[in-house]
Amino acid sequence: MGIYLLEPAFKDYIWGGTRLRDEYGKDCSYDKVAESWELSCHKDGPSVISGSGMTLQELIDKEGRQILGTNCERFENFPILIKLIDAKDNLSVQVHPDNDYAMRVEGEYGKTEMWYVVDCDEGAELLYGFKHEISKEEFAQRIADNTLLEVTNNVPVHKGDVFFIKSGTLHAIGKGILIAEIQQNSNTTYRIYDYGRVGKDGKPRELHVEKAKDVTKLAPAETYPDTPVVQENGASIKLLSKCEYFTTYKVDIEEKAEFDADDSSFVSLLILEGSPVVTDGNSDPVSAKKGDSLFISAGTGRFTVEGSCSLILTKIDD
Numbered sequence: 001m002g003i004y005l006l007e008p009a010f011k012d013y014i015w016g017g018t019r020l021r022d023e024y025g026k027d028c029s030y031d032k033v034a035e036s037w038e039l040s041c042h043k044d045g046p047s048v049i050s051g052s053g054m055t056l057q058e059l060i061d062k063e064g065r066q067i068l069g070t071n072c073e074r075f076e077n078f079p080i081l082i083k084l085i086d087a088k089d090n091l092s093v094q095v096h097p098d099n100d101y102a103m104r105v106e107g108e109y110g111k112t113e114m115w116y117v118v119d120c121d122e123g124a125e126l127l128y129g130f131k132h133e134i135s136k137e138e139f140a141q142r143i144a145d146n147t148l149l150e151v152t153n154n155v156p157v158h159k160g161d162v163f164f165i166k167s168g169t170l171h172a173i174g175k176g177i178l179i180a181e182i183q184q185n186s187n188t189t190y191r192i193y194d195y196g197r198v199g200k201d202g203k204p205r206e207l208h209v210e211k212a213k214d215v216t217k218l219a220p221a222e223t224y225p226d227t228p229v230v231q232e233n234g235a236s237i238k239l240l241s242k243c244e245y246f247t248t249y250k251v252d253i254e255e256k257a258e259f260d261a262d263d264s265s266f267v268s269l270l271i272l273e274g275s276p277v278v279t280d281g282n283s284d285p286v287s288a289k290k291g292d293s294l295f296i297s298a299g300t301g302r303f304t305v306e307g308s309c310s311l312i313l314t315k316i317d318d
Contacts, residue, residue, distance in 0.1 A: 001297040008036035009045030017088030024291030038293035041078035069265035069298030071316040083181045091173045093193040097215040098167040110167045113183030114241040117161040121176030129221030164224035168217040233258045247317045261300040265315040269294040274309025
């Protein structure tokens, strides 16, 4: 049991920028640092326990699945993946399948996810579902004649905005947006439209139109209700999303706040601002800074976050 500082895996997708390196101190030599996979046991980008060379999955294998908590017993694998995403340019218009389709076709779980807008340029927008319900025939025709964007829902975004994206929801992060993404532990994405871009090999990037037709919900996105900010144990806490896969909060701390990593779930902390010190009273304090991610084992018990900071706290509820 304990508190672990993590080192992320990185992705250099063509739409990425340099903010994760320049502003968040990410140690990455890529020209473009599109994503940092902050809390990950996925084979495509595992995070590593800082200073040990041990992946998070290796820690779980060593210590036993009890460090994930009893609420994770219903999942075959580590349940979530947390990323920071720097969209210097528009991401492709895409969709993720649900569990049944993804397991049958791709051999891994589907993806429901949540976006928290960490920062954005003035006038930035993202794509979130459709303006109105359309038929499968219209969807296919608009993909074929490149008029799909005429019926998609573009949403202006501001710092602090939250978007809950259930599997099957058409979506795309727009340029000039920095996002924290909490999602199911999956890397299955179906691209539908990609602005005619080419990849590093000079060829158009692969599209997955037929699969997208199978799984896309041809209607406006289901929005998550806004929630109030509550004061608790020295922190201002706002519930961002709650679903069967993850529960996520935005937490603002002025001086010091206490939390609990009981036997039911591990706790993830993603630091958005500040340089807090995290301690459980039994082991050495862990110092963190803006952009850092920490994994706190289930059963650690009460722990303290000291220092002015803002963070995203994620756990698994029953």
